[in-house]
Amino acid sequence: MARIYIFKRFERFWHWSQAALIMFMLATGFEIHGSYALLGWQKAADLHTTAAWTLIGLWLFAIFWHFTTGEWRQYIPTGKNILAVMNYYSVGIFTGAPHPFRVTQLSKHNPLQRLAYLLVKLFINPLIWASGLAYLYYNELAATKWAASAGLSLGSIALVHTAAAFMMLAFLIGHLYLSTTGHTPLAHIKAMITGWEDVESDAAAVTK
Amino acid sequence: MKGKFTLGVLTLMLSAGAMSAAQAYDGDWKRGRIYYRQVCTVCHTTELKKAIGPNERTQAEWAAFFKNDKHGKGKDTVKHFFSKQYRDSIKATNAAAAKFAAVPDNELLEDVKAFLNRSAKDGDAPAGCS
Amino acid sequence: MRTGIFMAALMAAMLLAPAVDAASDPGSAKLLKSTADHSQFKALQQEFNSGPEVTKACLSCHTEASKQLHKTEHWKWEYRNAQGQLLGKKTLINNFCTTPVTNEAACNICHIGYGWKDDSFDFTSEVNVDCLVCHDSTGNYRKPAGLAGNVVTKEMEFPPGSGNIIKPINLKKIAQAVGKTSRDNCGACHFYGGGGDGVKHGDMDSSLASPDKALDVHMDALGNDFACSTCHMTQGHQVPGSRYAPTAQDKGEAHLRGKAYKTNPTTCQACHGQAPHKKIAKLNDHTDKVACQTCHIPKFARGGIATKMSWDWSTAGKMGPDGKPLTIKDAKGHPIYTAIKGDFVLGENVVPEYLWFNGTVTYTLRSDKIDKGKEPVRINHFEGSAGDGKSLIWPVKIMRGKQAFDSVNKTLIVAHLAGNDDTAYWTNFNWEKAAAVGMAAVGEPFSGKVDFVKTESTWPITHMVAPAKDALRCHDCHASGGRLEKVRGVYIPGRASDHAGWLDTTGWAIAALTLLGVLGHGLARVLASRRNK
Numbered sequence: 001m002a003r004i005y006i007f008k009r010f011e012r013f014w015h016w017s018q019a020a021l022i023m024f025m026l027a028t029g030f031e032i033h034g035s036y037a038l039l040g041w042q043k044a045a046d047l048h049t050t051a052a053w054t055l056i057g058l059w060l061f062a063i064f065w066h067f068t069t070g071e072w073r074q075y076i077p078t079g080k081n082i083l084a085v086m087n088y089y090s091v092g093i094f095t096g097a098p099h100p101f102r103v104t105q106l107s108k109h110n111p112l113q114r115l116a117y118l119l120v121k122l123f124i125n126p127l128i129w130a131s132g133l134a135y136l137y138y139n140e141l142a143a144t145k146w147a148a149s150a151g152l153s154l155g156s157i158a159l160v161h162t163a164a165a166f167m168m169l170a171f172l173i174g175h176l177y178l179s180t181t182g183h184t185p186l187a188h189i190k191a192m193i194t195g196w197e198d199v200e201s202d203a204a205a206v207t208k
Numbered sequence: 209m210k211g212k213f214t215l216g217v218l219t220l221m222l223s224a225g226a227m228s229a230a231q232a233y234d235g236d237w238k239r240g241r242i243y244y245r246q247v248c249t250v251c252h253t254t255e256l257k258k259a260i261g262p263n264e265r266t267q268a269e270w271a272a273f274f275k276n277d278k279h280g281k282g283k284d285t286v287k288h289f290f291s292k293q294y295r296d297s298i299k300a301t302n303a304a305a306a307k308f309a310a311v312p313d314n315e316l317l318e319d320v321k322a323f324l325n326r327s328a329k330d331g332d333a334p335a336g337c338s
Numbered sequence: 339m340r341t342g343i344f345m346a347a348l349m350a351a352m353l354l355a356p357a358v359d360a361a362s363d364p365g366s367a368k369l370l371k372s373t374a375d376h377s378q379f380k381a382l383q384q385e386f387n388s389g390p391e392v393t394k395a396c397l398s399c400h401t402e403a404s405k406q407l408h409k410t411e412h413w414k415w416e417y418r419n420a421q422g423q424l425l426g427k428k429t430l431i432n433n434f435c436t437t438p439v440t441n442e443a444a445c446n447i448c449h450i451g452y453g454w455k456d457d458s459f460d461f462t463s464e465v466n467v468d469c470l471v472c473h474d475s476t477g478n479y480r481k482p483a484g485l486a487g488n489v490v491t492k493e494m495e496f497p498p499g500s501g502n503i504i505k506p507i508n509l510k511k512i513a514q515a516v517g518k519t520s521r522d523n524c525g526a527c528h529f530y531g532g533g534g535d536g537v538k539h540g541d542m543d544s545s546l547a548s549p550d551k552a553l554d555v556h557m558d559a560l561g562n563d564f565a566c567s568t569c570h571m572t573q574g575h576q577v578p579g580s581r582y583a584p585t586a587q588d589k590g591e592a593h594l595r596g597k598a599y600k601t602n603p604t605t606c607q608a609c610h611g612q613a614p615h616k617k618i619a620k621l622n623d624h625t626d627k628v629a630c631q632t633c634h635i636p637k638f639a640r641g642g643i644a645t646k647m648s649w650d651w652s653t654a655g656k657m658g659p660d661g662k663p664l665t666i667k668d669a670k671g672h673p674i675y676t677a678i679k680g681d682f683v684l685g686e687n688v689v690p691e692y693l694w695f696n697g698t699v700t701y702t703l704r705s706d707k708i709d710k711g712k713e714p715v716r717i718n719h720f721e722g723s724a725g726d727g728k729s730l731i732w733p734v735k736i737m738r739g740k741q742a743f744d745s746v747n748k749t750l751i752v753a754h755l756a757g758n759d760d761t762a763y764w765t766n767f768n769w770e771k772a773a774a775v776g777m778a779a780v781g782e783p784f785s786g787k788v789d790f791v792k793t794e795s796t797w798p799i800t801h802m803v804a805p806a807k808d809a810l811r812c813h814d815c816h817a818s819g820g821r822l823e824k825v826r827g828v829y830i831p832g833r834a835s836d837h838a839g840w841l842d843t844t845g846w847a848i849a850a851l852t853l854l855g856v857l858g859h860g861l862a863r864v865l866a867s868r869r870n871k
Binding site for chain 1: 845
Binding site: 237238241242245246303304307326332333335337 | 476477478480505507520522544547548550551559560561642
């Protein structure tokens, strides 16, 4: 086994604060939706809004970071090996077969991850962001001629926002579980904390 | 002799001054109503769980109450509850006492008398607790 | 010599004493706000034997006053609404005491005139305008029931032979102390609408004469101390803000001095503008759908005085074991049944009902046909809907009743209730006789058949505004089963009945299946790793 440094400091900071914010917003969001009572509606709504602005701020930094560092390329989808990876998670993982994908600094996500994260970044996130802002600024929006002619109602905005939240919830559950599928259950999580991932020793061990 | 005379004049002058003030003042029943409701009634309600409605007494009974000047079966005087000292003691928690902190004692007393005279059982506008 | 100077100084001090005394006395040092001391007017320095005599004296200076008052609803008791319906106390029927018609001697003590005892009242008479009922500041002015709004200046027994003595009032003293209208003046009638303290409106009763801040943040006697006219800004005796012409939604700015406005000055917005919430700006986003009153008047009848919530006339007329008209009282001593009126339900600290209201109120008039199959009959109906662009969600009191109607002609009945005569219901408990006289008086046909029908009337809740800290909280409406549960046509986050059921079901199902899937996968991994060892 060797160790390579794949998650940079900002990347880790972004990941974990985003994780905390998303979980918090799911909790407060479903309270606002009326699924349960936890903090009290007003507090839930206040904190949900504050967390939303924080997350938007974080995203702006993250987008900037992805483009300036070229890390956005990590999410370009690829069909190469995708079947092998799928085969690994449905069969190989139970038989003790090695993971068909090798992590490198230039390619830190397996093809399935690339696809999943791209979906989150290009579909779920924008959907949540746009519907959330429309929700927050519904009064201003409703006052525009455009919204009136489109018949845009708070109910339909809320519907989209809630649907996106359910998608995020499903992603979160899957993501949390898959983080335990490293060579030890905590391996991936450790890597996300320290930045250092253990890789098979025959891989080129690049150190800082 | 001369000293006694001076003292006499002084006493006369002071009492004349006091009397003229008392007589000149015509009770303001609306201010009396506020004081009665927000000081008397509030305290009776919290301390005794029961307040006395102005219409539970006749005009004569209210007049006698003020004349006898006995409150709480003689524990205190009635006047005490119209004094600046009393208002000072409760003004932190009582908005009426705070607002009327500077009103002369006798004026406030006259105000409440005017209100009760009007609102008594046999008054022109009998009034209950609220 | 020295003593002399001292004495002289003392004498001077004595002479000055009263002046000094007066100056230090905050009461007498007060600046009079009025330029006129009415006690100094010659016209008022006389003994008055009747109300009209006082009015005549008033008119000797205030020459235009009666002409102004003749134009008001307060005088005419008539109002034609935008739909062309003739409203006003003269013609309307409600589900409290129903109507003053044929009961003028009792009811019309709340007319701002003297002597309206029947149809013959002269509405053009200037001296019949009652100035004092609105401008008395002594609180001693009285218009006893049964005297058609006249006042008593000499001790009299009324009704004759009853042994009930009415004490005279001193019109001279009252006239010399006139002032601006106060809550007590307006309240003398408006607090007692429906025949008793707090009966009709629910948001207006005698507790508002001298309220504390918790009861009404504007009228707070120790704080803002608003008079009614502070909001109902009256010019030329024309009082704005009538219930007959309500403003449901005011999109105007806060009124500035010097600018001319044609809009209703009594709305909240007329002072507070469109974005009154400074600390929590999100609250301003509610004003497109929700009337200020909805959140800021959390409950009505909050001042310790109960309001009537329902009134069933159909049970009236029961005699007690002693053969006398029966009265039943509740634990607090308030009547909940009287033989002359029937059963009541009273309410204190009542949570309002909420509905969309666009300012249009349609009434069931006494000539309108009603359908018992469609109970309850709506005596008046607040119109509005979520989508009409003019409506807001308003708090209202809905008065529920059961009252007499002509079962053949299908109209509400005007009954002669009060009076010392053989036909008055309150004297002899005969509906047919009372209805025959009442219907004849208003010129409506009467079949002779009396039945009872359920009715509803709606009253806007707009007084008893609580301090901000007592306003409704988010969760009062943003929840299932909250205050606005029955109000449809608006998406309220947190209200389950607004959810798209399929989305919630699908969403939770997907989340649950994902969870189940990963748990199964994990379990299989554990089992597999054990076997592989």
